[in-house]
Amino acid sequence: MNQIDDLKLLRLQEEKKFISTDFIEELARQLIGELVQWANGEIFAPRGGELAFGITLGPPNAGVAISPKRPFHPRMEFRLSLIEDIYADAFTFPIVSRRLSEETETLKTFNETERFQGCRVRFPGSLPELHESNVAESFRPVCELFVALNLERKDDDWHAPPEDVRCRFIMFELMLVWTFFHELGHAVQGHYRMHPTGASLASDWSFLEMGEPAPTEVDHVGIAPTTSGKSVPDLAAQARELMADAEATDLTLKYLVMRDRLTFNVWYLLLCSLGCMFQRFYASYPDNLEVSHARHPHPAIRDETSHLLGINWVADYLVASKNVQRREEPAMSLTYLSVRASLVTGLFRAYRIEKRDDPSGLPSYMSLISDGGDQRQSYLNALVPEIERQLPMALEYHLIDMHSLEYWFQLVKAALSRG
Numbered sequence: 001m002n003q004i005d006d007l008k009l010l011r012l013q014e015e016k017k018f019i020s021t022d023f024i025e026e027l028a029r030q031l032i033g034e035l036v037q038w039a040n041g042e043i044f045a046p047r048g049g050e051l052a053f054g055i056t057l058g059p060p061n062a063g064v065a066i067s068p069k070r071p072f073h074p075r076m077e078f079r080l081s082l083i084e085d086i087y088a089d090a091f092t093f094p095i096v097s098r099r100l101s102e103e104t105e106t107l108k109t110f111n112e113t114e115r116f117q118g119c120r121v122r123f124p125g126s127l128p129e130l131h132e133s134n135v136a137e138s139f140r141p142v143c144e145l146f147v148a149l150n151l152e153r154k155d156d157d158w159h160a161p162p163e164d165v166r167c168r169f170i171m172f173e174l175m176l177v178w179t180f181f182h183e184l185g186h187a188v189q190g191h192y193r194m195h196p197t198g199a200s201l202a203s204d205w206s207f208l209e210m211g212e213p214a215p216t217e218v219d220h221v222g223i224a225p226t227t228s229g230k231s232v233p234d235l236a237a238q239a240r241e242l243m244a245d246a247e248a249t250d251l252t253l254k255y256l257v258m259r260d261r262l263t264f265n266v267w268y269l270l271l272c273s274l275g276c277m278f279q280r281f282y283a284s285y286p287d288n289l290e291v292s293h294a295r296h297p298h299p300a301i302r303d304e305t306s307h308l309l310g311i312n313w314v315a316d317y318l319v320a321s322k323n324v325q326r327r328e329e330p331a332m333s334l335t336y337l338s339v340r341a342s343l344v345t346g347l348f349r350a351y352r353i354e355k356r357d358d359p360s361g362l363p364s365y366m367s368l369i370s371d372g373g374d375q376r377q378s379y380l381n382a383l384v385p386e387i388e389r390q391l392p393m394a395l396e397y398h399l400i401d402m403h404s405l406e407y408w409f410q411l412v413k414a415a416l417s418r419g
Contacts, residue, residue: 060085062077090167184248262317
């Protein structure tokens, strides 16, 4: 059952009292400012356009607005409340991971799984080893200051080990970067051209943090009403969201490569970052994989297709960069990190959000992932025709020459054919 625990919700609200809004807003502006500068230099300025960015108030959300008359002048916004929620997840994740490691047998049992005994990236503790070089360059000065301050108080119960501090900054960065690239994906793939005639094109709020409006609010979520008064799934919009997810994963991995930071430990934290975000959206979805009536696909579907691209992208990159000779060589390492990330983020959500009557059972999201194979297959089969219909339009328009959109779709179809 996917229920929110009211007491845990109060605890989440209490967390906000310990977050310096000015501090994290400045970090976010600095990071996203660099991404905006890159996007304008590489994509929009050569076409006579400009991407504008702003941080606004309101419920947790992010989105991009595109005018068909000025498609090279998109406006992207992040709500400050979304940035606060992302930081809260990043701050808390290493704490919960450490508790799982030190107070339960879960990670020890997972590490002793026979299939992973020869895995060279396996790590026994709560987090992989993290170095200063793993942190974003713009975040390093303040991050290492926090590391030093915590080392000074290492005898204090409230001190955080260096890995915990660096994990917070890395995950905060990666969640923001991926979200930025998701929104950018809507712009560079020309999704405004794919809306049905008469739909509102002035605003495309496309990455909803705390869930979507009720299906009756058709003007806001693009759900087509039926004659019976009930809504039907907007499969076209859901397909575009998966396409934007693929763009985000591709560009985030390229972002890490360009900065010489794509390592196994950072990739693990990227998977954890995606898991935390997708499972936050799960609060507004049922604990089944019937096709959603919302504009966004079920978070478990987004999670799966993003993981699929990430694993294959990294395997191919390792071959292309001559780190390995064959794709099969890193398969165990990539699988270990992927499965471990799904395990830890599932427990992370359950610890922080979910109401659980029986703590010995699997949390709702983890149960859905492990037992929802047939429904997941049916859901993806429903979305594939809409992806196939809109993909040529995205490929024709695409504003970035080197992208992985078609590659990702081939992976999705191959996975479906394997069952």
